[in-house]
Amino acid sequence: MQVVTTEMIERVHTTIIQEWERIKHDESPRFKDLRADPGFARSRCDNCKTDMKDSKVCSACKMIHYCSRQCMKTGWKTHKFSCAALKRDGEQIPKYKEITTQFPWTDVAYNGAGRFTEDFVLARFGVLGWTRKKIGYWAQHSRGGPVPDEVLEAPWHQLTEEEGWRLPREFIPTLALQDSDACRFPPIFETNWTSYYQWRGLPISSPAAMMLHWPLSVYACLKELGLGSEDVIEPRRKLTVFYLGAREEVCFIPVFGELALLFPNTDLDLIMFGEATGSSAQRAKVRGIKKLPRPSAFEYTAPAASGSGTVRVFIDPSPPYYCPSRERSEHPDAIVALNAGLGTYISWQHVILRSFEFDIPFVITDYSQACLVTSEQLMDALHQGLTSTVPEPKNLDDVRVQGVVRKVLKEVQVVNVEKVCAALKKERPSKLNGFMQPGQKAQDWTKLAPGSRNACIQVVNPLRTALE
Helix, strand or coil, rough: CCCHHHHHHHHHHHHHHHHHHHHHCCCCCCCCCHCCCCHHHHHHHHCCEECCCEEECCCCCCCCEEECCHHHHHHHHHCCCCCCHHHHHHHHHHHHHHCCCCCHHHHHCCCCCCCHHHHHHHHHCCCCCCCCHHHHHHHHHHCCCCCHHHHCCCHHCCCCCHHHCCCCCCHHCCCCCCCCCCCCCCCCCCCHHHHHHHHCCCCCCCHHHHHHHHHHHHHHHHHHHCCCCCCCCCEEEEEEEEEEEECHHHHHHHHHHHHHHHHEEEEEEEEEECCCHHHHHHHHHHCCCCCCCEEEEEEEEHHHHCCCCCCEEEEEECCCCCCCCCCHHHCCCCCECCCCCCCCCCCCCHHHHHHHHCCCCCCEEECCCCHHHHHCCCCCCCCHHHHHCCCCCCCCCHHHHHHHHHHHHHHHHHCCCCHHHHHHCCCCCCEEECCCCCCCCCCCCCCCCCCCCEEEEEEEEHHHHHHH
């Protein structure tokens, strides 16, 4: 696998900025001449990964590229597991476009091949780049690449709103609220960006949604669990949420202050776990900036007119992979993981098993419904391991997965096997998130199917009271 370096990303950014400068006053269809630029129009065979000009697509889902019938036949061995989900994703394309076209600035991001490239939006607003000093919160917005030192230290060197957002003042979702009609209690709006912008007092021409999808997706996840509130709760509520898998989020922690407006009369503690957050907390301790076991990185209280909600963000210095304790007193009210990839990373298996055994509400987002297929396969593998019904491995991949499951089950030591097995076999429907990042993820050139950050929400383990 090719390692993405800062230099590579900067070269792509330079190309994109130059192209934006060339066409920004052009009224014709955007980026019609970009086909020869950094691979934006290419397709790649899903089986052999060869770049190609002409391709064949799966006749069932019509979402996967192949270079030949032979590759199509060979690729079916793995593609058959996600074919139906990719077809469902394809059927959702109009809804993805409906979310994206709420904003007048998304038109510039579609290239000659019809793919959405978010970097063009950032270039349009002058916030495409790499360093926090130049572009504030947007420094880790582009996918890929290492997390630089300045980002790891970002939680302890907070920026002003102007320094962080780097947008015209009227485009910034300010938390320094004055007496106005914006953000008035209660927070009533429909689950779409247009309605939210109206309640928030933002012009639809603001690109803030490219960043606000992070806190709004946390809100949507908690609401899906039944933990949202549009009314003042008496007495004041305390809510502790473990936010797992945080990475680039350490660069723009103040953006999560938005949650104070969405949870009135609530003290919300958001504790972030992840490789980047662990490194960030350790740096703070070494330098003497923060000495607490779980240092606080940010705190904000909304004004009374907006419900007086408070959000505190903590950085957990534990090893990057969180495993719920057996002590119920240490459990959060909910676990949230954005763009989780449950079936991709081994560490999720510990969280899944313990959340089922100890009734910890757990909700995730992911890039598409097809991304959730691997998580269902993981649930099946865990169930087989717990019930000793593991089938004979058919290939080396099966051997690897079964070995990992055995290792995890030995580490977790499930006591209530019957309860966990029942939870593993439950159906988990997913739904599109109205507060996904506008635009479509265009990283995988083997697929035509749509996808975006925080596109789908899935409740892995519901709130216990909801079950009762």
